[in-house]
Amino acid sequence: MKRLLIILSVFLGITANVLHAEPTLIPAPPEIAASSYILMDAYTGDILVSHNADEKLPPASLTKLMTAYITEYELARGDIAMTDQVTISKKAWRMKGSRTFVREGTKVPLKTLMQGMIVQSGNDATVAIAEHIAGSESAFADLMNQHAKLLGMKDSHFVNATGYPVDGHYSSAHDIAIIARATITQFPENYPIYAEKYFTYNNIRQPNRNRLLWRDKSVDGLKTGHTEAAGYCLAASAVRNGTRLISVVMGTKSDEARAGESQKLLDYGFRYYETRKLYSRGQVLSNARVWGGSQNTVKVGFANDVLVTLPRQDADSLPASLQLNPTLEAPIKVGDVLGKITVGTPGNIVLEKNVVALEPVDQGGFFKRMFDKIKLFFMNLF
Numbered sequence: 001m002k003r004l005l006i007i008l009s010v011f012l013g014i015t016a017n018v019l020h021a022e023p024t025l026i027p028a029p030p031e032i033a034a035s036s037y038i039l040m041d042a043y044t045g046d047i048l049v050s051h052n053a054d055e056k057l058p059p060a061s062l063t064k065l066m067t068a069y070i071t072e073y074e075l076a077r078g079d080i081a082m083t084d085q086v087t088i089s090k091k092a093w094r095m096k097g098s099r100t101f102v103r104e105g106t107k108v109p110l111k112t113l114m115q116g117m118i119v120q121s122g123n124d125a126t127v128a129i130a131e132h133i134a135g136s137e138s139a140f141a142d143l144m145n146q147h148a149k150l151l152g153m154k155d156s157h158f159v160n161a162t163g164y165p166v167d168g169h170y171s172s173a174h175d176i177a178i179i180a181r182a183t184i185t186q187f188p189e190n191y192p193i194y195a196e197k198y199f200t201y202n203n204i205r206q207p208n209r210n211r212l213l214w215r216d217k218s219v220d221g222l223k224t225g226h227t228e229a230a231g232y233c234l235a236a237s238a239v240r241n242g243t244r245l246i247s248v249v250m251g252t253k254s255d256e257a258r259a260g261e262s263q264k265l266l267d268y269g270f271r272y273y274e275t276r277k278l279y280s281r282g283q284v285l286s287n288a289r290v291w292g293g294s295q296n297t298v299k300v301g302f303a304n305d306v307l308v309t310l311p312r313q314d315a316d317s318l319p320a321s322l323q324l325n326p327t328l329e330a331p332i333k334v335g336d337v338l339g340k341i342t343v344g345t346p347g348n349i350v351l352e353k354n355v356v357a358l359e360p361v362d363q364g365g366f367f368k369r370m371f372d373k374i375k376l377f378f379m380n381l382f
Contacts, residue, residue, distance in 0.1 A: 034251050059228050177246050
């Protein structure tokens with residue numbers, strides 16, 4: 001990815017002048033010993049590295065990221081609470097594999113079950129959560145597939161809440177990264193659970209299986225997975241100097257390998273890329289002319305921060321051009337699209353994004369509208 005070092009200038013409808021400099025040179029990504037992998041910028045969603053990232057594979061306990069996401073979604077809606085006392089069913093109690101060791105017939109706080117699911121990868125805790133939210137694990141799986149569709153996950157189908165091996169249950173590295181990104185950006189208040197190194201329940205202390213939590217202080221999540229069919233999998237995230245990356249590796253050969261290969265991806269991404277904020281929410285790019293309005297101009301900008309993923313480089317600016325719609329007429333509502341901004345050079349567009357009205361403009365009075373129509377008519381003649 002080659003990008004020129006240049007100066008940022010924004011002109012109404014006029015492309016900025018460009019100062020040419022040496023292109024940024026980036027080496028090929030490292031060799032990764034995994035069946036499938038991806039490296040994504042958590043804030044922009046840009047994919048920096050990928051290999052077989054859309055291949056449908058058994059996700060093992062990476063499935064629990066979707067279960068946790070739905071739980072956090074329901075928490076945000078207020079339909080459930082961390083203080084809910086969840087009754088442990090016989091089915092949950094009898095789950096095999098990784099366990100939190102909850103007991104049939106007892107009531108356990110939802111927060112405790114969340115920690116058991118995320119930190120200990122407890123299948124029993126996971127099934128208990130699914131039953132609490134949807135009534136049964138099969139009904140919860142329907143919710144999982146509905147959320148997957150809403151999130152744009154194109155290569156996933158969930159049959160259970162845990163990732164326990166079963167035909168027809170699959171996902172992809174790309175889709176797992178999508179879940180991870182949604183978890184981080186939509187529900188940051190719950191994200192610290194993913195960084196917990198140990199969790200104790202029923203006097204049994206278990207470690208988080210994500211080795212990177214001990215090795216790399218910038219890593220603060222997310223989830224491991226392992227079955228014979230899936231191999232060793234890891235979805236990890238780390239933040240350094242304002243850039244947050246997500247890595248997903250699937251189908252590695254060992255616990256050590258999934259940690260090591262993930263570290264390679266993260267180190268590569270942080271070494272050569274960065275997330276840059278080009279514009280802030282509410283930043284005024286222009287006071288654009290409005291015709292027939294109660295006022296003659298409208299503030300134009302962005303409803304949200306504008307972020308891009310770029311190679312690290314010495315210059316901290318990019319060329320940009322703002323193109324407004326030919327004629328802006330009142331009434332205008334906050335959020336109405338009034339044009340677009342293009343960032344980059346003609347052969348290397350970094351970003352194209354709509355600009356919107358930051359304030360409303362009502363229609364002017366009768367004479368104001370008539371005067372503006374006459375003035376606009378004569379302007380268009382020339």
